Amino acid sequence: MIKKLQGVFRGGKNILSVKQDDAGAIPAEDKQDKAVFTADLDRNKKIFAQRLEKCSDIVSRDISIAGRRALLLYNDLLVDKSILNENILEICFEDFQKDGAGLIERLKNKGIAIGSIITVSGIESCIEMLFYGSTVIILDGSGEALVMDTIRWEKRAVENPATEPSIRGPKDSFTEVLYVNASLLRRRLVTPDFKMVDLTIGVKSRTKVKVCYLESTVSPKLVEEVLRRLNLIDIDALLAESYIEELIEDEPYSIFPTIQVTERPDVAVASILEGRVVILQDNTPFSLIMPAVAMQFFQSADDYYNRWVFGTFIRIARVAALFFTVYLPSLYVAVTTYHQEMLPTAFMISLQAQREGVPYPAVFEATLMGFAFEILREAGLRLPRAVGQAVSIVGALIIGESAVRAGLVSPAMVIVTAVTAIAAFTIPSPGMYEPITIIRLILVIMGGIMGIWGLLIFTLVILGHLASLRSFGTPYLIPAGPFIREDLDDYLIRAPLWQMKKRPRLLAKKNLIRQGKRPSPLPDTGRSGR
Amino acid sequence: MRKRLVFILIICSTLFFSGCWGRRELNEISIITGMALDAGRDGYHLTIIGTDPTKKGGQETGGDARAEYNLYSASGSSTFDAARNLTLIIPRRNLWSHCELIVIGEEHARKEGVREVLEFFTRDHARRETARLVVSNGKAHDFMETLPSMSRDPATEVLSVLTISKAAGKGIQMPIYRFLAETGGVTGTSLADYFTVKDYGGPSQVSGRGKELVLVGAGVFYKYRLLGFLTPSEARAANWLREEVKAGVITFPSQHDGLVDSTMEISKVRTKINPLLNEEGGKVQVSLEVTGGIVEYLGKEKIMEEKVLKKLEEACSKVIEQEIRDIWRKAKNEFHTDFFGLGDRFANRYGFLVNTDPEQWREIFQILELELDVKTVINESGIRRESFGR
Numbered sequence: 001m002i003k004k005l006q007g008v009f010r011g012g013k014n015i016l017s018v019k020q021d022d023a024g025a026i027p028a029e030d031k032q033d034k035a036v037f038t039a040d041l042d043r044n045k046k047i048f049a050q051r052l053e054k055c056s057d058i059v060s061r062d063i064s065i066a067g068r069r070a071l072l073l074y075n076d077l078l079v080d081k082s083i084l085n086e087n088i089l090e091i092c093f094e095d096f097q098k099d100g101a102g103l104i105e106r107l108k109n110k111g112i113a114i115g116s117i118i119t120v121s122g123i124e125s126c127i128e129m130l131f132y133g134s135t136v137i138i139l140d141g142s143g144e145a146l147v148m149d150t151i152r153w154e155k156r157a158v159e160n161p162a163t164e165p166s167i168r169g170p171k172d173s174f175t176e177v178l179y180v181n182a183s184l185l186r187r188r189l190v191t192p193d194f195k196m197v198d199l200t201i202g203v204k205s206r207t208k209v210k211v212c213y214l215e216s217t218v219s220p221k222l223v224e225e226v227l228r229r230l231n232l233i234d235i236d237a238l239l240a241e242s243y244i245e246e247l248i249e250d251e252p253y254s255i256f257p258t259i260q261v262t263e264r265p266d267v268a269v270a271s272i273l274e275g276r277v278v279i280l281q282d283n284t285p286f287s288l289i290m291p292a293v294a295m296q297f298f299q300s301a302d303d304y305y306n307r308w309v310f311g312t313f314i315r316i317a318r319v320a321a322l323f324f325t326v327y328l329p330s331l332y333v334a335v336t337t338y339h340q341e342m343l344p345t346a347f348m349i350s351l352q353a354q355r356e357g358v359p360y361p362a363v364f365e366a367t368l369m370g371f372a373f374e375i376l377r378e379a380g381l382r383l384p385r386a387v388g389q390a391v392s393i394v395g396a397l398i399i400g401e402s403a404v405r406a407g408l409v410s411p412a413m414v415i416v417t418a419v420t421a422i423a424a425f426t427i428p429s430p431g432m433y434e435p436i437t438i439i440r441l442i443l444v445i446m447g448g449i450m451g452i453w454g455l456l457i458f459t460l461v462i463l464g465h466l467a468s469l470r471s472f473g474t475p476y477l478i479p480a481g482p483f484i485r486e487d488l489d490d491y492l493i494r495a496p497l498w499q500m501k502k503r504p505r506l507l508a509k510k511n512l513i514r515q516g517k518r519p520s521p522l523p524d525t526g527r528s529g530r
Numbered sequence: 531m532r533k534r535l536v537f538i539l540i541i542c543s544t545l546f547f548s549g550c551w552g553r554r555e556l557n558e559i560s561i562i563t564g565m566a567l568d569a570g571r572d573g574y575h576l577t578i579i580g581t582d583p584t585k586k587g588g589q590e591t592g593g594d595a596r597a598e599y600n601l602y603s604a605s606g607s608s609t610f611d612a613a614r615n616l617t618l619i620i621p622r623r624n625l626w627s628h629c630e631l632i633v634i635g636e637e638h639a640r641k642e643g644v645r646e647v648l649e650f651f652t653r654d655h656a657r658r659e660t661a662r663l664v665v666s667n668g669k670a671h672d673f674m675e676t677l678p679s680m681s682r683d684p685a686t687e688v689l690s691v692l693t694i695s696k697a698a699g700k701g702i703q704m705p706i707y708r709f710l711a712e713t714g715g716v717t718g719t720s721l722a723d724y725f726t727v728k729d730y731g732g733p734s735q736v737s738g739r740g741k742e743l744v745l746v747g748a749g750v751f752y753k754y755r756l757l758g759f760l761t762p763s764e765a766r767a768a769n770w771l772r773e774e775v776k777a778g779v780i781t782f783p784s785q786h787d788g789l790v791d792s793t794m795e796i797s798k799v800r801t802k803i804n805p806l807l808n809e810e811g812g813k814v815q816v817s818l819e820v821t822g823g824i825v826e827y828l829g830k831e832k833i834m835e836e837k838v839l840k841k842l843e844e845a846c847s848k849v850i851e852q853e854i855r856d857i858w859r860k861a862k863n864e865f866h867t868d869f870f871g872l873g874d875r876f877a878n879r880y881g882f883l884v885n886t887d888p889e890q891w892r893e894i895f896q897i898l899e900l901e902l903d904v905k906t907v908i909n910e911s912g913i914r915r916e917s918f919g920r
Binding site for chain 2: 336337338340341345346348349351352353355356357358361362451
């Protein structure tokens, strides 16, 4: 019965709902909802009064419909008043035939002009819907409540992606509203093959979560595993997507993210098409993509929107930038304190002249500058925009100019720090910035203790760790390790779109073929033109 | 248990952190770019050129431009001893890995030889075998005192001159690993560039005037000891047989009157050296093919004509041949040594010669014959077809 209701409810929503603010956040009736309505209105009323005591946003009102007593309940904060007034109250106050039998059915199917309207018998689920913004009518003598979707809340418009901007390609990004986000995905995948599974997580927050995937492509085990982990979450509230990320990721102690976060619907859809699972969560403008492997964090949407030659070039440049940002400070430290023979003489002499008068070792200098930069970055991030500018000026002047003049820092170190910082910003995914910063700091210290040998040791440790990581069963370093030759078309190079005929091997075994032949032009018959 | 684990960790960590031991901050070292060695009162007199970064930090405030390098000297009963005695004067640790020049005073090279300094330079891992060996006229430390004209320090100046001298084909450029290989070979002979300080007069503030470091030929070493010198053109002549001429200029007379009126710039040299032993002794078949272009021509003929071209080529070949025959004679009669490295070529061909004693090779060298075949190809005449002023 409940299942059937759900189906009707859903179907009604998807096809009939025309309201713009249609959020349809009415949850499915809880199976464990033991307390049910009775025919006695006064008793029902009493239960509500008890349960909703001191919930000032709930408005409870006695009305009479067709001569029968009824209780109207709605949430003052989340209800669309115009719908309430015009589509519900006006109808209710009309004079119905004084025939009590089947009134509730008539109201539901003929009377009230609202797309989504169901009858609910469980009290708890009714209360939950109330808090989502539904309007509830309980008739005297009826064991069921009429729940109408009247939701309207404040929300942000769909804006440009702030953390992953692109030059070409779509400019929309997710918002805090789950159903807007889901609609952004649905508009891109107009097929019943694209599934969204609803979950509610959080004892107090009752946060809606959607698990999205392409049924024909995704590995069923992956979906099963994602759902299993989500169902195991037992927490009071989910405030941001990072909660789910941290709770279900494979390696909770690793510094590397094994779940990708994106605010771009196109990135999410691309992942879904590759056979990944995307989790949308209410109240956050970010979605989670899993499994996530290392290479994903170094690819940006622009790689695919630019022509492939440039996309490839940029990817290689990004890898170079990655090496710069990870190794430059530590190499500087290692070479200037241990391996002075490694640089050309003229270069070494120039470095020596710059370091002259700096009162502390190069390791300390590099660590200091690294910290100074992170502090500046953090300060610039947290401060209001107007003050942020002041921070950058102070940073540039004090660190860049005065520190060098005062002989506290060598100019070469300032250059190294600057190059490192700039190179770090080429990493498209914010999730990778954090581990890289930490690795860089450790490398600087290793370089200061052991020179290049130290860098080597730590690099091996990190590589070993990376090789051991898995994200939902997918090795973190694919397609490099394990080596999958066919997947290299979308690794360091970005092959032309018409050549990427297949999906990633490990993820989409079920449905490998992505596209057919290239729609190439017909060969020249020689008759065209003159 | 826990305590023991921590203890073991600490012990192990010393394994990894041992690197701190060898830490050398840039502001605690002086980078040595060149060294000079002379005979001193108590054995060896060492002079080094080290960087002095403190002088650059002054930000050109005053007009008093001090040199960015320093010269320190010390004596000792061996070069290493002298190098350690340097620490009595220098306030910084010496970094030898950038030392790219070894200058040996002429007197020291003749009497003591360079065996000791090469031993000093190659046994310790801190120094590089790519450093160049150079002989200086007079005392090496006087040589180092000459102000460089366009370089950071005298050592860099000498190295730059050596690199540039390739264009004339007259430099030797002897890295010490090659010097050791040649001296340790059958011939026991090697060459090194010979520099001198020349006073050109005029205002010393102008580069190229005043005292300058000049490449004036090559020193011939036999068993690490200096025998004598070759002039720059003789050095070039020797380079023909050493297969070292890559570029250079040949002047030759095109007419029978013998007046030099043509100049050719070498662009390519192909050398074939064939050592042969026979009953009478042995001979060396050398065939040279020198390709180049005319860069100056004072004659009046049309040089693009094949007949004229052939004449020029023959005249040029003759000059080259003469040059080689002269140095061949000089090597045999004056030095009695084979500084062309032919001994090793013979040893390559005839394995039983590998262990020939250099003294013995000197005798064999005396009876060697030279069979020379020089061919010149002139393949361009610059951007002018004919000479003017007919």
